[in-house]
Amino acid sequence: MARSVLTPQAQDFPRWYQDVVAKAELADNGPVRGTMVVRPYGYSIWERMQADMDARIKAAGARNAYFPLFIPQSYLTREAEHVQGFSPELAVVTHAGGKQLEEPVVVRPTSETVIGEYLAKWTQSYRDLPLLLNQWANVVRWELRPRVFLRTSEFLWQEGHTAHATEQDARAYAARIHEQVYAPFMREMLAMPVVLGRKTARERFAGAVNTLALESMMRDGKALQMGTSHELGQNFARAFDITYLSEQGRQELCWTTSWGTSTRMIGGLIMAHGDDAGLRVPPRLAPVQALVTVVKDGEGVQAAARQVLDDLVAAGVRAELDDRTDTPFGRRAVDAELKGIPVRVEVGPRDLAEGSVTVVRRIAGGKAPVALGAVVDTVVAALDEDHQALYDEALAHRDGRTHDVGTLDEAREAAATGWARMPWADLGPEGEARLAESGVTVRCLTMPDGTVPPADDTPGALAVVGRAY
Numbered sequence: 001m002a003r004s005v006l007t008p009q010a011q012d013f014p015r016w017y018q019d020v021v022a023k024a025e026l027a028d029n030g031p032v033r034g035t036m037v038v039r040p041y042g043y044s045i046w047e048r049m050q051a052d053m054d055a056r057i058k059a060a061g062a063r064n065a066y067f068p069l070f071i072p073q074s075y076l077t078r079e080a081e082h083v084q085g086f087s088p089e090l091a092v093v094t095h096a097g098g099k100q101l102e103e104p105v106v107v108r109p110t111s112e113t114v115i116g117e118y119l120a121k122w123t124q125s126y127r128d129l130p131l132l133l134n135q136w137a138n139v140v141r142w143e144l145r146p147r148v149f150l151r152t153s154e155f156l157w158q159e160g161h162t163a164h165a166t167e168q169d170a171r172a173y174a175a176r177i178h179e180q181v182y183a184p185f186m187r188e189m190l191a192m193p194v195v196l197g198r199k200t201a202r203e204r205f206a207g208a209v210n211t212l213a214l215e216s217m218m219r220d221g222k223a224l225q226m227g228t229s230h231e232l233g234q235n236f237a238r239a240f241d242i243t244y245l246s247e248q249g250r251q252e253l254c255w256t257t258s259w260g261t262s263t264r265m266i267g268g269l270i271m272a273h274g275d276d277a278g279l280r281v282p283p284r285l286a287p288v289q290a291l292v293t294v295v296k297d298g299e300g301v302q303a304a305a306r307q308v309l310d311d312l313v314a315a316g317v318r319a320e321l322d323d324r325t326d327t328p329f330g331r332r333a334v335d336a337e338l339k340g341i342p343v344r345v346e347v348g349p350r351d352l353a354e355g356s357v358t359v360v361r362r363i364a365g366g367k368a369p370v371a372l373g374a375v376v377d378t379v380v381a382a383l384d385e386d387h388q389a390l391y392d393e394a395l396a397h398r399d400g401r402t403h404d405v406g407t408l409d410e411a412r413e414a415a416a417t418g419w420a421r422m423p424w425a426d427l428g429p430e431g432e433a434r435l436a437e438s439g440v441t442v443r444c445l446t447m448p449d450g451t452v453p454p455a456d457d458t459p460g461a462l463a464v465v466g467r468a469y
Helices: 013-023 040-059 073-077 080-089 112-122 167-189 235-240 264-273 301-314 329-339 349-353 372-400 408-415 424-436
Strands: 027-029 036-038 070-072 091-096 099-107 131-140 154-164 195-198 210-217 223-231 243-245 251-253 255-262 290-294 319-322 343-347 356-361 367-371 402-404 419-423 441-446 462-466
Touching (some): 013 264, 036 154, 040 131, 040 154, 040 167, 070 073, 073 080, 073 099, 073 112, 080 235, 112 131, 112 154, 112 235, 112 255, 167 195, 167 210, 167 223, 167 255, 210 264, 210 372, 210 441, 223 264, 235 255, 255 264, 264 372, 290 301, 290 329, 301 319, 301 349, 301 372, 343 349, 343 372, 367 372, 372 402, 402 408, 408 419, 408 424, 419 424, 424 441, 424 462
Parallel strands (some): 290 319, 290 343, 402 419
Antiparallel strands (some): 027 036, 091 099, 131 154, 154 255, 195 210, 195 441, 210 223, 343 356, 356 367, 441 462
């Protein structure tokens, strides 16, 4: 049914994406170009992401704080490479309270500079380290080509910032966030396979000495960067005088990191799992895992539907009741498919007379009658199976569209429909620059066994090449 309300992916993937965002009631365009309004259903998905990610970040030792939205322009000028990287996207406030400001302030594009100021203030001794901070906030980067969730002028995210006594400790913590927080979250919660790697110098975060990335393939074969973790070396520590008194009584510069994920992950979720019927939400993430739907009124139907709901909730399933029988059943079924609700339990007088209901699975597809007494077990099993099935499908899609190549021409050809892999030693910065002329980039460097190369020039490192959002 829902296939008639969306543009097919194969016909126009960008239009399909916009259709899903609108018709699944995830978000709307804001009143200022490039901004977005996240609607309640879209925000409920973000809340589930946020809660799970927050728990993982805290388990890694970081604590939440909050820093101001406005940053003095002078802070940014103290870290030249950083401000140069963000200067085209900065939103600057020059007037406030009816007067021109003595110093313009920047609406934060990221918080390395303002947090660096306070890391310097709060770090006095080696006993204060490591200092591990995270904040959940909004940022502004003025986008020329906005697309809801993927690139908007304002978006929501978490950004972690840490200070360490040694380079080794900072490097290990950046890798810990990359490998033990972000990667398992994306695989286990979002059911999205990700390639872990390090960015080339060309693609590295402004001001970083190393950027660790997680790349996922969308259903159109393009890459989406799902999150990054940066080693900042001593660049920001030097600019903001982030020092500490060592055990030996010497003043030493700290080593810092920063790392973040954002509402861009919702865009990735749509494009990695969605189909021509709409969104498909992984069961572990889904705000509503099972929708108990009253097909039409009849004797005992409403009571039976409520009992099924209560039984599911008691079993730990996030379930809701749809008893809007004044709205046509077909319309409600289409709406549930568009929103990607993993399971529907349809309760109607005909099935109920036979002591059963109909269980409809969004991910595996199909529907089947289930005895009332077996509904809970059936739904719980379906949620487990379908979460793994969604991951397996995305992994098979990625692997099927990733090709090992040996030349630039082969890399370009592979990037038309997916990714290419080739030895970084053969490609190098010169080949990377030539690919970039065709809109093809090195997404990351990775080892054949999927581990992260410790350096750009690690022997045997592979370049993962593709087109990206």
